[in-house]
Amino acid sequence: DKAGHKHFMAKEIAEQPLVISEALSHYIDAEAGRITLGADIDFTKIGRFTMVACGTAYLACLTAKYWFEQLAGMPVEVDIASEYRYRQPPVTPGTAALFVSQSGETADTLAALRYCEGKADRIFSVVNVPESSIARESDVALPILAGVEIGVASTKAFTCQLTVLFLMALEAAHQRGRMSDDELADMISSLRNLPSVLNTALEVEGTIKSAAQRLSQAKDVLFLGRGMMYPLAHEGALKLKEISYIHAEAYASGELKHGPIALIDEHMPVVVMAPKDALFDKTVSNMQEVMARGGKVMLITDQAGADTARDGIWQEIVMPTVRDALTPILYAIPAQLLAYHTAVAKGTDVDQPRNLAKSVTVE
Numbered sequence: 001d002k003a004g005h006k007h008f009m010a011k012e013i014a015e016q017p018l019v020i021s022e023a024l025s026h027y028i029d030a031e032a033g034r035i036t037l038g039a040d041i042d043f044t045k046i047g048r049f050t051m052v053a054c055g056t057a058y059l060a061c062l063t064a065k066y067w068f069e070q071l072a073g074m075p076v077e078v079d080i081a082s083e084y085r086y087r088q089p090p091v092t093p094g095t096a097a098l099f100v101s102q103s104g105e106t107a108d109t110l111a112a113l114r115y116c117e118g119k120a121d122r123i124f125s126v127v128n129v130p131e132s133s134i135a136r137e138s139d140v141a142l143p144i145l146a147g148v149e150i151g152v153a154s155t156k157a158f159t160c161q162l163t164v165l166f167l168m169a170l171e172a173a174h175q176r177g178r179m180s181d182d183e184l185a186d187m188i189s190s191l192r193n194l195p196s197v198l199n200t201a202l203e204v205e206g207t208i209k210s211a212a213q214r215l216s217q218a219k220d221v222l223f224l225g226r227g228m229m230y231p232l233a234h235e236g237a238l239k240l241k242e243i244s245y246i247h248a249e250a251y252a253s254g255e256l257k258h259g260p261i262a263l264i265d266e267h268m269p270v271v272v273m274a275p276k277d278a279l280f281d282k283t284v285s286n287m288q289e290v291m292a293r294g295g296k297v298m299l300i301t302d303q304a305g306a307d308t309a310r311d312g313i314w315q316e317i318v319m320p321t322v323r324d325a326l327t328p329i330l331y332a333i334p335a336q337l338l339a340y341h342t343a344v345a346k347g348t349d350v351d352q353p354r355n356l357a358k359s360v361t362v363e
């Protein structure tokens with residue numbers, strides 16, 4: 001049932017404020033002002049995390065690395081499951097392994113988990129399907145509560161994965177004495193407001209539709225982002241490739257000069273994801289380097305960012321303003337909508353893109 005939407009993907013994008021708010025109610029004890037992960041997790045005993053996943057779930061891990069490092073001061077390594085399992089990396093004492101998977105059945109992720117059995121101190125998973133193999137074989141399985149996801153391109157599972165990983169990072173920061181009770185309460189209240197911010201973000205759909213018309217003419221698209229927007233740039237590129245079949249690549253903005261700038265011309269739009277945070281000015285200089293070479297910039301930013309950096313921009317997409325730590329969850333929305341409307345403009349099969357399967361149970 002597409003609930004009046006043209007595609008399951010559209011329905012699942014639109015559902016995000018609701019499912020995220022359900023996940024938040026599940027994991028937040030509002031009265032006590034605490035996070036309740038539903039398992040006994042002592043983050044002070046964990047020396048470091050090794051996070052392993054595939055595809056979009058891998059990008060959720062890459063994002064979580066910023067949160068765990070910056071908020072909780074915990075070292076995090078992130079690996080692609082198919083690389084991790086065959087590289088046979090040493091798992092040293094103090095390491096907790098964390099596997100993220102919507103289906104909980106992805107063959108490479110499951111094999112990576114089995115490799116960690118008996119080596120990692122503890123095995124965590126963040127899954128959408130609680131009965132899945134990955135959930136069953138981990139010590140602690142945290143459900144993301146996104147509900148069934150039918151569109152092959154993952155949308156609501158990604159933002160629910162981010163939500164649960166963020167909650168874990170907050171709890172870790174609090175337990176490890178890096179976040180006071182008041183700071184935690186303040187974060188929790190921003191989080192509880194997030195679903196309504198996401199609803200506002202969904203209202204940019206009109207602007208994104210016209211932006212997507214322009215993007216649908218391109219053969220190649222470059223996505224740029226810094227800091228927490230770097231994994232999001234990858235997510236934008238992945239979604240666009242998957243459903244519109246337009247070749248897209250993502251780079252850390254600071255890498256532009258180290259190669260990809262050679263590609264810049266008027267035919268390859270550059271999508272820059274950059275809220276006005278501490279790194280914004282750096283990204284603006286990268287944008288200027290692109291424009292100076294005739295490149296077309298599509299800037300996804302907030303009002304303050306748009307007011308500062310509007311000159312010469314090909315297309316601007318303005319998001320609501322949220323605290324820096326929450327930008328990855330918010331900026332997933334324009335990344336998804338852009339891919340979706342570009343695919344619709346091209347007339348491709350959005351819910352069943354060619355060559356792809358929802359669950360990759362063979363390697």
Ligand code: F6R
Pocket residue numbers: 054055056057058100101102103104105106109152153154155238239242358359360
């Ligand atoms: C992208 C997408 C895939 C999956 C990947 C992992 O839109 O859906 O990249 O994220 O195949 O799948 P799970 O999360 O089921 O392990």
